[in-house]
Amino acid sequence: AQSVTQLDSHVSVSEGTPVLLRCNYSSSYSPSLFWYVQHPNKGLQLLLKYTSAATLVKGINGFEAEFKKSETSFHLTKPSAHMSDAAEYFCVVSSGGYNKLIFGAGTRLAVHP
């Protein structure tokens, strides 16, 4: 069975410092992995996705994530946080047929001036 664990429920960084949001997954086959972002009072937006091509995936707004099979991890990073990055981030794994997805519990990112 597929599952995903986000290791931090809240992360707080200063503007201009690096961001690291951690995610571990469990999958019985080679998974597709995603990061979605949800800004306050907005719908979910896809940040990036991994589908067994390059292990380092670049997304929108300067975010990237690295797929590490040996560690079953898919951590999200950004070199320099911006105030507009404050949002909730979800790590997601595909779950078999019909394009079903399984969501992690979410990590709320706060960015301080």
Added chain:
Amino acid sequence: DVKVTQSSRYLVKRTGEKVFLECVQDMDHENMFWYRQDPGLGLRLIYFSYDVKMKEKGDIPEGYSVSREKKERFSLILESASTNQTSMYLCASSPTENNEQFFGPGTRLTVL
């Protein structure tokens, strides 16, 4: 620009009422999904549909039903609303050829 719309952003209903949440997508996607989002639990799949008139239970279908009479529209029905169904409800759609899902803005339902 792709679009998934939901009929209401905010809804307040009373216990025992029948509630309809509507979702429409304009991307001709085959698959549509209903989730509920609760703090600390992420998104949990209620029901999904892979074709007109077809539906499958997700992880938490109890207390809900769905209807898909047209390809672009997927409705979530609460037959008799209860207070534990107070939540944010999100609709999504995806094409068959890849598993990226596109989300609507959500409906925040409060059941009193």
